[in-house]
Amino acid sequence: MMKVGTYLIKRLKELGIKHVFGVPGDFNMDILDYVEDEEGIEWIGGCNELNSGYAADGYARINKISALITTFGVGELSAINAIAGSFSEIVPVVHIVGTPSTKSQSEGAILHHTLGNGDFKIYKRIQVTVQEISTMIRHNIQPIIFILNNEGYTIERTLHGLKREYNDIQQWDFCKTLEYFGGAGKGNSVRISTKDEVGSFIHQFSPDKIQIVEVIMDKFDVPRALFETVKITYTQHVYEEKSE
Secondary structure (H helix, E strand, C coil): CCCHHHHHHHHHHHCCCCEEEECCCCCCHHHHHHHHHCCCCEEEECCCHHHHHHHHHHHHHHHCCEEEEEECCHHHHHCHHHHHHHHHCCCCEEEEEECCCHHHHHCCCCCCCCCCCCCCCHHHCCCCCCCHHHHHHHCCCCCEEEEEECCCCHHHHHHCCCCCHHHCCCCCCHHHHHHHCCCCCCEEEEEECCHHHHHHHHHHCCCCCEEEEEEECCCCCCCHHHHHHHHHHHHHHCCCCCCC
16 A cells, blocks of 8 residues: 555656755654655755745746645744745645644644644744844844754754755854844854853853854754653654554
């Protein structure tokens, strides 16, 4: 019997799709296995879902159809503007969202990417983006923003696909974040990778400017307790095909 994931990817290929765009996440990794293992289809991982959504939009305008894969909650929200644009201009983008199992949702399970209250519809009602940095710049707010850069998704790697290529995402230059939003010269950006560098920053930073601190972490740096917890969580909520 052919699995749903296999059927979906094969149908996308039959429609002329040779590249699938997106970002790996906790609840879409099973379908990413099918993408990576299917001959004739290439996974194009983006640095975030919005970029991948616009890439899928452009691909569809040339190729007549495209596919985008994101994860539950944070992933679909990040892609929402790109998908809305495709919808408004009738550009055929197939948006595939990996979600928690129906069993987990019906039981109100406490899962990653939720608020821990059993509400799986919250992401239909809220949206928060990195664009709020522009609001901070405009209103002269001076927070210290720490960005943890582990070259991808450490927890996702631990959950599924430790060395799979779809977990290797295109990197941002996070130290230029203020420049992206027109805040060049209005703050400071620093990249640190050691405990001593953290200490130096804390003692030397200027409190009258917004601070962007990119903290470099090893992509395989997972505490044993977290690794064991992730394994238990994954086995409880992973999709399993039932035999008839």
